[in-house]
Amino acid sequence: MESRPKKKRANLRDVAKVAGVSVATVSRVLNSPKAVSEETRLRVEEVIDMLHFVPSAAARAINSGRTRVIGALVPTLDNAIFSRFLAALEKHLAMHGLSLVVATTSNDPEIETEKARGLVDIGVEALIVSGITHSPEFDKLMEQTRLPVIATSYFEENYHLPTVGYDNASASRIALDFLLASGHQKIAVVHGPVKNNDRTQARLSGLKAAKLAHSLQMFETDISIQGGSTAIQNLLRTKTTFTAILCFSDVLAMGVLFELQRQQINVPEEVSLIGIDDLPSSPYTFPAITTVHLPVARMGEVAAKSIVRWLDSQTVPDPYLLPAELIVRHSTRKLE
Amino acid sequence: MESRPKKKRANLRDVAKVAGVSVATVSRVLNSPKAVSEETRLRVEEVIDMLHFVPSAAARAINSGRTRVIGALVPTLDNAIFSRFLAALEKHLAMHGLSLVVATTSNDPEIETEKARGLVDIGVEALIVSGITHSPEFDKLMEQTRLPVIATSYFEENYHLPTVGYDNASASRIALDFLLASGHQKIAVVHGPVKNNDRTQARLSGLKAAKLAHSLQMFETDISIQGGSTAIQNLLRTKTTFTAILCFSDVLAMGVLFELQRQQINVPEEVSLIGIDDLPSSPYTFPAITTVHLPVARMGEVAAKSIVRWLDSQTVPDPYLLPAELIVRHSTRKLE
DNA sequence: TTGAAAGCGCTAACAC
């Protein structure tokens, strides 16, 4: 049944030969079918089917100069905050016929650089990265390739790349102010690793002013449910008193909540708990977690649109600030 | 504010000209530096740097016939079970110099087909899909392109594509058997949408035999924390009695747990709760969720390795069965 | 060790 001698994939020429037309005609039925007579078109399509012909993406890319692939570099897929962002990004890129290649960096600038190089090698048209902390080699690579790059999760007006993100310092500030306004004075802060993580650093800096005036105790831990658990165990071991816990991410807040429950400490009666992120699960825990909502789905959409415009019209997008918003639920209470 | 110079990217010929060598020599310093004299190599490398030369991925692909890109089609990124799978997949593909393009299907075979076409268009070398329910158009496309495809999350020895996954029927069966062995007779089953979801269907079929002999009540809902919540609200409304709840995914189990807590129903004292999946958070909820562990990280690894071998040596991999394993934690108890 | 030249599969300009 397979008449072709070679087992190789058919190409335009093969189709043209069998259909008795020129390669240009085959190309036309592929790209502008209206420019071909019905009769010819049908015959060519039949042959295309018969030979299982699939146009080569590489050959197409070499002519058009476009690969229609965008690369994204995120710290991890294991935190819902990033997978939600990617979900939105993928969705909105797909609307414009663009595909998304995902690579994870573990918050390590060297891995990021290496993966970025890999993405450049496969021909991505643009890159989306997280935060503004990158290695000099990364910056050099981006400069050499002149690839459009957008930094996300971090708003910074004067960064050399356009940013799409929120004001991390004010996000933590919003959470803290709410606790202070609710009468809390002794507050424990649970945050992720500071190293290489500018989002955490910025959130920390948002607390700096208050830290002097109030009694803030900091606990660094892994950003995971388990990390939250561990932090509370450490905290309890210090025997310090506290009436509220501020977590730099809802993943941590969930770990903290579960561990408090395990220790028979009632939230919010004995301890108030506030997070940052607002994960899909946060409204549904018991009690539902008070948090600072970070619009990551919107961020994915804005990043996608910015990239599309950049690619289409060569205009570097302006930095875009997304609002962080306090969502009061049931894990916090006012102190009398 | 920064307007980039409109210079086009340098190519091999530009480099060759400036370095005073032939394009072949430049190509050599790129691909087999040892075949070039030290002196020439250094000169060429200098020019490469100077001109910010980055080889074109498309041109390279057209010659080698390889794009080094693998496509993955998953229902959603919003469930940790899939993002964990993708994390592992990406990691192990990266080890072999392969990149991962991700596309989401919302469990809709038509969207899947469309996205698959998009992936083929950008030149993926192979595809990883979820489950074994696909549209005829999808199958046709795969047949035409002769692309290596692996189906995951579902083990099926006789499927026309190689599968890497677990036995979904036995996973639910393991959970049920545990509840039965613990003395539970009145069991509510909370599961995701049946339509287009063969994993859910298989898990349901695993319960079929028992369903006749025992009193199993089924509740279909969205696979989300909220879905779990809703299911419990519906369940309570029916006024039926039950001593245990079996959830087809840990996401549902978490929603169920939180809602039970909200309703002041104690787990496991009043109701036992078991899930399937074993998410990173499952050991840390309070009480920790008893579940059937599905090794999705391993699945990502195996899928990656299978693809690599398939690509390298043209050998279609054998179906691969991953074991599902009961993990008893604290959300279940034995009935006297 | 190097260079010349023939493609790889396709698109697009130009002719008929």
Add this chain to the structure above:
DNA sequence: GTGTTAGCGCTTTCAA
């Protein structure tokens, strides 16, 4: 409407 043909940027013989 259709065919011819010149590239796109690179790798890869084959000679020198």
